[in-house]
Amino acid sequence: MLTYEPDESLAHRLDPRAKLAVQIGFAATALAHTTPRALIAFSVLTAVAMATARLSLRRTLVSYRLALVVLALAPLLAGVTVGPPWFDRLAAVASGLASYRVLLILLVSAAYVRSTPVRHSRAAIQRTIPGKPGQLLGVGVALVFRFLPVLRGDLRTIREAMAARLGTERSVVDRASTVGMLGVTRAFDRADRLSLALRARCFAWNPTLPALAFSRVDYPVLGLAVVLAVSAFY
Template structure:
């Protein structure tokens, strides 16, 4: 997957890989929501748990930090915005701006929470097969009474897996188009509208042609919306994990 290697499925057979996808997806959503309310000690606790889990699925810290470097810049911006724009006791003054005590502690907490949530989704994506994600989304959507499983949930799940399939293809196509333009000396053209058009039209036209081919291939293979999905089994262990995560979230939210 060109340029987006961290967020990929990492084959394996660890505790997280065998866990029922539905449990994982539900836990991801619950924990993400809980993170927003966690204070400093609770965030620290979660970070330690996450570090342990990362070791468990053999994800190297080097690849994570390389893939997330842009995100870290974003976190830094969030932190600085908080640190400078929160009123309170002044800490350091730079030009006309002052960093406040309250701002710094606030900023650290918020940046930390965002970081935790990214780590959670990274764990989920790297320990779950894309086809399993599709089935889990379908099942969880079907829980809601106003979403019929046949009509909506299946479509949404299929579209989601199609998105994941299209992304690497588009990235490669975009790279190819940019290179082709460079080879033809696009840099000499200063008009940005011209460049955007000359970039987007071939890119989108080609990806649409590929999509047409995909539609034909799906029809030729008798695609239908009621196909047999892989069986999902949850054992006692899955229930245990689910109960544990739920308790943890409730404790943090109430406390």
Template sequence: MLSYRPGETVAHGLDPRAKLGFQAGFAVAALAAGSLRWLAAIYALAAVALAAARLSPVTVARDYRVVLAVLGVAPLLAGVALGPPWFRVDPALRSLFAVSRVPPVLAVSGAYVRTTPVRDTRAALQRTIPGRAGQLLGVGVGMVFRFFPLVVEDLRTARAALWARAGQRRPPWVQARVLAVRGLNRTMVRADRLTLALRARCFAWNPTLPALRYRARDYLVTAVGLALALAPVAAAAWRTLPAVSAVGRFIPIG
């Protein structure tokens, strides 16, 4: 799957806060797409983001293949009818247009994941979200990264042990209960150890964060993200302007 790789690309050099802002703005603009021209512009911008991260669209498509396959079924589901003509084209096309907004959003978020180390995301969270909530979220995200592989391994070991005793012949809810209980037990033991370790190391509200620096290019990327987020509103206003002026022309005022 897509994960961070060190590099020297333009995207690697950007501040994580600028990249997060761009991602959010891009998603808003992509999901607001209402015309093929707008959609084409979104795909072109996604291509620029991928180029900035030197990430191949084929790699992104391969990593999100399950997602794309599931999305591919949506237009078929939308078009199927329970009576003649059995398949209606209009709803299927509407669904096809809706799901075609998704790949560029996935591509841009893939570029973020590929070019941003978790400690930078953590620092971005702690610097962006004010107060203690930001501190806990930042530290917590770093810890989830560390504990996730261990807990997955705990569960897989429990499942392997269950199946080694012919557990797969038992009803699924019994298997689920056994796995959930084993997972919980291990989780609680790990939580107790983590509590002790945090207390022993004087876990404090004062963080030691990696340095982040907002440079001119970061402001530019942030501005593009903001413009993208506002683009749907601006487009809607642009569409209503002629109507307003027509009202002014045909309805005498005063």
């Protein structure tokens, strides 16, 4: 599971607001442009983003393995037709290019997650979006970043416990339903414990967040974000 890891990379030194702006601009222009030349440029930008965060491609792909399965199946399903010619190659290629764009967006997002502490993400959101909407969104993002790895760990524990009890010999439907029911039960239990912990720690909607300030290295990144956002309309 991808999480924040302390480091001294360039991406770690950037202001989270600049990184969020690049993510938004990259996603917007990547979804707007579908030509092979544009995809090559987006691939180069993705490689640069991963390099600045010192993010391992292999580890990232392993973390996204379930999403990769969906992205790989999408072109095959898109190409299947009810009648002759039974498989539409153009539709499969178009879906494959769309899947590749989504993969690039996921890789850029992974670079952000690895290089940005959760508290900094919350501070960036709440100081960009004023009022209660920003506070609500900031709290939601912070809880997702902290809660999702715990749920992933619970599901992994359930699967390992089933395997130790020869659960792998049961049918796929039986295994999926068991994991799903136990996973939902664990999720509700975790949510109750989280609610109790927040009350015990006097949860505040507007806590003292870390100070954020743009440095000289952030301004070229902001310029890149603007260029990416504008290029989505051309």
